[in-house]
Amino acid sequence: MAVTEAPKIVTSRIGYDDSHTLERYLATGGYEGLRKALAMTPEAVAHEVDTASLLGRGGAGFPAGRKWAMLRKAPVTYLVVNGDESEPATFKDHLLVERDPHQLIEGVLIAAYALQVSQVFIFIRGEFALGLERVQAALNDAYAHGAVGGDIFGSGFSVDVVVHPGAGAYICGEETALLESLEGKRGFPRIKPPFFPAAIGLYGEPTVVNNVETMSNLPWIVLHGGAAFAALGEGRSTGTRLFALAGHVKNPGVYELEMVKTTFNDLINAPVLGGGIPHGRGLKAFIPGGVSAPWFGPDQIDLPLGQDEVGAAGSMLGSGSIVVMDDHTCAVRAAWRITKFFSRESCGQCTPCREGSGWLEKIMERIETGHGREQDLDLLLDACDNIAPGLTWPPQQTTICVLGPSIPSSIGSAVQMFRDEFLVHIKEGGCPYE
């Protein structure tokens, strides 16, 4: 069966028009998970999350329990929630922030209790004006309800939560860049090691950074137990996950699906999900996990939606966004637009990324607009090779953060899968799709 009967863990309230209000939240079991957590020891709450083996939902897929465990030895000072969703075609956190802000806040409070943190920052992408308003309004209501602030629910645990607006920079989704931005600076990723902000985070203090969707799973995990979560999915990919489906499908949208049990084919073509490609066209290619991921062709459509399965096939599930391109799509144009994005969003610290993305974008533009040269294909791959040597997957690291080595993914895929199209552009001096 394409779609399992798995419970809706993070999207159970999305159907209600008033899903963002405290009234609706309380009427649908809201803040019960927090009450249960506060009656447990912090270690027991952390143990449930460990048992759930919840993989971080931001893009890297690092187990949340392990991220926390790094800090269990030393007291954590800050919890920072990453709501700077900007990976192209990823729009799941946008949904959670606008439509279920209390669920996010409850998850945040549970995490704060487990980590014994008294100061939380929720960093929300600046472009989500409505989301910022919804989360701040929900937070005001949650304070009035006694769920946040001093001595929450009479538990002897006090915690302050601050909503922090971003100001428009893709790179701030990278957790060390996010911390720099939160310190009031340019969003420059920090040099690694340390690889995690666990030891040296916000203001140099031990800090945990988790994604919005990761946090939103916690109320359910505490209420139903980590084992119930781990029973869903398969292998390392436990629970359900939000998949953001966009591009050439009849029903684009965010779908919560059990991990591994559903395939890309199901997601794209099942009538209750994507509904197939419109206008009777065929599938040309799809991007399986945000534009940083190498593309897949029709022959890989039966792969399951699992982190390890997609990784083994040479790409990544990343941010959980799937972009479908039909057979009338120009591969050169698609790869050019993605490269232009990276060129615009490169923070400029590292030469391979800053210079490489700019030159790649220029070459791609001239091929698409009919001014390409025969040697451009080799030039493209040579420049890609200088950013991510060997063009392997996962890519080699030549820069401070992973933005740089993500740049060649789309060009590498497009050249490898649709080399003929590049040649037609160059030989005929224009785009054959126009």
Place this chain on the structure above:
Amino acid sequence: MSDTTTPVGAPRRAGHQPAPAPSHLSGPILERARQLIGLYPEPRSALIPLCHLAQEQDGWLTPEAMVDIAGLVGVTPTEVLGTASFYDMLHTEPVGTHVVAVCTNIACLLGGAAELLEHAERSLGVNAGGTTADGAVTLEEAECLADCDRPPCVQVNHRFVGPQTAESFDRLVADLRAGARSDEIPPHGTLNRVVRTTGLGADRDRVAAERAVMAEAQSQRAAAAEAAKTATDGAPKAGGA
């Protein structure tokens, strides 16, 4: 005369002349700015939220506002500009009352965004990045705005206005010029109209005391668990001897 109490790396001004009193930001904005600064352990963290506030007052980030912000968070005006210029949403030059952003990234591109942007440029008579002569609209080509199931995605002053066609786009602009949608779309710069209404409700000493009690309880539980483990580990050995 050098000031020996100023730590290395601190703004030089700290030891010499106090920051001038804010003179550009209005009273209510200044009050909210001070409230925001109070939310963070370090004042500089409020720099970007304060830039948004200044844009709420002026529509863009003026040099005068940057001087005020610098004084409020304890950095130089140059550092405010140096930070703000990194971010797309902070405009260090004047923009129109309505900043209309058309996303042309991959999902929207597949949904006809490039054609929509071309139409918008023709219809408004400005290229992306430009402002109409009447100052009503600044047109921007945006990167992904995370509303990808409704392409091509358009935002006005960071409010989503749904997928747009060429015809609906022209109606939208006419409505904006007529002020017909000012309830849902405030002027450019106003980001978050919901103000935080509350504080922590517990003083820092109380929070520190809570943490100390919990940390003590945690270490006792850890010690007890360790003792129990040693006892069971030791038991078979003792029995076998």
